[in-house]
Ligand code: SF4
């Protein structure tokens with residue numbers, strides 16, 4: 001199971017800077033996770049100031 005970034009993302013970039021496999025990139029309206037690379041470590045959810053990443 002991968003994590004997914006919900007619409008509450010404010011595009012601060014903290015998750016992308018701390019993802020151990022660098023699978024988070026800036027999208028058009030929010031940051032996005034590549035589910036094929038995500039190892040579900042939970043770092044993005046723990047570091048996000050608005051709780052945008054959720055486990056699918
Ligand atoms: Fe990256 Fe871990 Fe978040 Fe997956 S759960 S996107 S591997 S920080």
Ligand code: SF4
Pocket residue numbers: 005008009010011012013014015016031044047048049050051052053
């Ligand atoms: Fe969006 Fe949270 Fe990632 Fe910041 S840390 S870019 S608000 S998902």
